[in-house]
Amino acid sequence: MTEVTLSNVVKKYGALQAVHGIDLDIQDGEFVVLVGPSGCGKSTTLRMIAGLEDISGGEVSIGGRVVNDLPPRERNISMVFQNYALYPHMTVRENLGFSLKIAKRPGAEITEAVNEAAQILGLDELMDRKPAALSGGQRQRVAMGRAIVRHPDVFLFDEPLSNLDAKLRTQMRVEIKKLHQKVESTIIYVTHDQIEAMTLADRIVLMRDGHIVQVGTPLELFNAPVDTFVATFIGSPPMNLVDGVVEDGQIVLDGGVTLPVPTTAGRLSEGQAIKFGFRADNLMPAGHAVDEDGAVYELDLAVTLTEPLGTETLLFTNMAGVEVQGKMFNPRPVRPGEKMNFRLMLDKCHVFDAQSGHAIRR
Amino acid sequence: MTRRRLPEWLVLLLPAIIVIAAVVLIPLLFSLYSSFTPYKLTRPSTLWKWVGTYNYEKILSDAKFWAAFGRTVLFLTIVLNLELLLGLGIALMMNKVTWGQRTLRTILMFPMMFSPILVGFQFKFIFNDNIGLVNNVLQSMGFNAALPWLVDGKLAMFSIMFAEIWMSTSVFAILILAGLFAMPRDPLEAAKVDGCTPWQSFRHITLPFLMPFIYIAMTIRSLDVARAYDIVQIMTGGGPARRTELLWTLMSRTGYVDARMGLANAMGYVSIILSILFTVYFFRKLSAARAELGMAG
Numbered sequence: 001m002t003e004v005t006l007s008n009v010v011k012k013y014g015a016l017q018a019v020h021g022i023d024l025d026i027q028d029g030e031f032v033v034l035v036g037p038s039g040c041g042k043s044t045t046l047r048m049i050a051g052l053e054d055i056s057g058g059e060v061s062i063g064g065r066v067v068n069d070l071p072p073r074e075r076n077i078s079m080v081f082q083n084y085a086l087y088p089h090m091t092v093r094e095n096l097g098f099s100l101k102i103a104k105r106p107g108a109e110i111t112e113a114v115n116e117a118a119q120i121l122g123l124d125e126l127m128d129r130k131p132a133a134l135s136g137g138q139r140q141r142v143a144m145g146r147a148i149v150r151h152p153d154v155f156l157f158d159e160p161l162s163n164l165d166a167k168l169r170t171q172m173r174v175e176i177k178k179l180h181q182k183v184e185s186t187i188i189y190v191t192h193d194q195i196e197a198m199t200l201a202d203r204i205v206l207m208r209d210g211h212i213v214q215v216g217t218p219l220e221l222f223n224a225p226v227d228t229f230v231a232t233f234i235g236s237p238p239m240n241l242v243d244g245v246v247e248d249g250q251i252v253l254d255g256g257v258t259l260p261v262p263t264t265a266g267r268l269s270e271g272q273a274i275k276f277g278f279r280a281d282n283l284m285p286a287g288h289a290v291d292e293d294g295a296v297y298e299l300d301l302a303v304t305l306t307e308p309l310g311t312e313t314l315l316f317t318n319m320a321g322v323e324v325q326g327k328m329f330n331p332r333p334v335r336p337g338e339k340m341n342f343r344l345m346l347d348k349c350h351v352f353d354a355q356s357g358h359a360i361r362r
Numbered sequence: 363m364t365r366r367r368l369p370e371w372l373v374l375l376l377p378a379i380i381v382i383a384a385v386v387l388i389p390l391l392f393s394l395y396s397s398f399t400p401y402k403l404t405r406p407s408t409l410w411k412w413v414g415t416y417n418y419e420k421i422l423s424d425a426k427f428w429a430a431f432g433r434t435v436l437f438l439t440i441v442l443n444l445e446l447l448l449g450l451g452i453a454l455m456m457n458k459v460t461w462g463q464r465t466l467r468t469i470l471m472f473p474m475m476f477s478p479i480l481v482g483f484q485f486k487f488i489f490n491d492n493i494g495l496v497n498n499v500l501q502s503m504g505f506n507a508a509l510p511w512l513v514d515g516k517l518a519m520f521s522i523m524f525a526e527i528w529m530s531t532s533v534f535a536i537l538i539l540a541g542l543f544a545m546p547r548d549p550l551e552a553a554k555v556d557g558c559t560p561w562q563s564f565r566h567i568t569l570p571f572l573m574p575f576i577y578i579a580m581t582i583r584s585l586d587v588a589r590a591y592d593i594v595q596i597m598t599g600g601g602p603a604r605r606t607e608l609l610w611t612l613m614s615r616t617g618y619v620d621a622r623m624g625l626a627n628a629m630g631y632v633s634i635i636l637s638i639l640f641t642v643y644f645f646r647k648l649s650a651a652r653a654e655l656g657m658a659g
Binding site: 050051052071072073077078079081083084085086087088089098099102103130131132133146150156 | 548549551552554559566567571654655656
């Protein structure tokens with residue numbers, strides 16, 4: 001069993017503090033994604049788990065064993081790097097078998113493990129090539145193969161797909177997920193791409209400025225963001241946020257629109273400044289929505305811009321003076337400037353405190 | 363009637379052809395020709411007497427020449443290997459320095475800035491058996507012997523090698539350091555995670571990456587050392603009794619002291635083979651190492 005536990009982990013570079021006391025429990029076999037904007041400390045945290053960075057404070061334990069002072073080779077982890085980090089002077093076969101060779105395993109065992117990894121990742125025909133003769137996607141597969149031959153306790157992925165083009169990235173994403181289903185090891189995966197986080201993770205750890213902002217399943221983060229940062233980081237397009245105040249038990253947006261308080265919102269005090277949040281999926285023109293049950297607020301808005309995506313079209317419009325995005329299913333062509341009757345699904349809207357950004361939820 | 367005109371390409375190439383002819387081609391052909399004559403500097407008329415391969419035959423059966431040839435090969439081998447080891451060590455240590463590295467790098471190059479003649483004089487003084495630093499230090503430490511550093515054959519070779527290594531180890535250090543700077547960090551981290559000890563990382567990852575740089579340094583230095591003359595000439599003059607005679611001291615003695623330029627030129631042509639062999643060898647190694655790393659060529 002290999003749980004990974006971080007308790008109050010701190011990383012300091014001189015006076016600069018990159019990670020501020022992180023606590024995290026990762027279960028055996030869990031796929032956890034650390035996500036956040038660049039500079040949020042996610043890679044640093046991963047590298048501390050790997051043993052490539054010193055831990056300035058707190059404890060990291062892998063499988064119940066505190067590893068703070070162990071070098072990477074004694075932690076039984078494998079890592080896949082953003083730049084693949086293949087050994088340029090070795091063939092694919094040698095790259096895959098290197099860790100076993102270093103561990104002085106018998107030749108037959110190495111051959112077997114290497115062939116197994118090659119088969120899982122479809123590398124059979126590339127075995128005698130050098131990394132320089134491989135494409136980006138193939139290199140990344142070799143890097144993953146190198147990670148799995150050793151049957152480590154924990155896999156660490158450091159932005160493994162960022163150097164690939166969009167199409168390949170989608171493809172490799174699926175392969176990584178399949179790989180996890182096959183090997184069932186604990187995986188800690190770092191990315192700045194929220195789509196990767198959503199699609200891959202059992203649990204997402206969203207970080208900002210060296211702190212954990214929210215931990216939860218992808219749907220928890222999507223449906224119940226704890227603050228405006230999570231709301232705008234997770235989901236594409238980002239959640240629409242419109243400033244407003246609470247007046248007479250209703251929400252008055254700054255541009256003058258008055259709305260009932262969504263049923264999901266918690267206690268609001270009179271005169272409280274808030275941010276009203278809703279996703280594009282919850283602002284749809286009448287007749288083009290997926291689901292019109294529940295409380296609906298109707299309003300007429302002029303469409304300024306459209307982005308057809310096939311099954312749906314994104315509609316840009318102005319609500320209370322703020323540009324917001326809505327969505328139209330079964331799309332029909334829309335002229336810029338056309339007025340449409342929109343329906344806002346109040347049950348799915350969010351209210352945040354304007355000052356702190358925290359969600360106000362029942 | 364039309365005037366004969368040189369073709370355009372020839373006109374354009376002419377300046378280069380003239381320069382190359384004057385600087386390289388004519389001296390080369392002249393020395394090659396003179397190696398087939400008994401040309402003596404003191405009697406210019408001997409230049410017109412053709413003796414065929416006489417000079418070459420004489421050299422090939424000359425024990426003194428082969429002794430100098432062998433000594434040069436030995437000198438090259440020992441000096442290059444020691445410089446490589448020391449240079450590698452220095453570069454690896456320098457790479458760990460985080461503060462003042464630029465200054466250190468500059469200081470590292472100081473020995474290369476001195477004229478080899480001056481380095482020779484300096485070490486001639488240091489190794490002098492009466493007043494030299496080394497013997498003085500040895501005696502003040504209680505050793506009651508004045509070692510004949512520049513007189514004994516083996517000690518004299520050692521002293522010359524010491525001076526040569528002191529002067530030029532930084533060539534290796536600097537080229538290898540450049541290699542270390544160019545080295546990507548990721549494979550080293552991957553090796554750490556893959557279970558390598560620091561020594562294994564060095565052996566399996568760093569060293570293969572540095573090989574091209576090492577071979578470049580080897581090529582440069584082998585050409586340099588194969589024509590070693592100045593330090594040797596100053597420190598021992600090839601003596602005592604030819605015990606430190608290298609190819610170039612022998613050649614200069616033959617050509618300028620004995621004035622037998624024809625014979626000296628023949629020696630030059632034979633010994634150039636040595637340099638060519640070393641260069642070809644190291645270049646082969648260089649392209650093999652680059653192919654290892656998946657670089658072009």
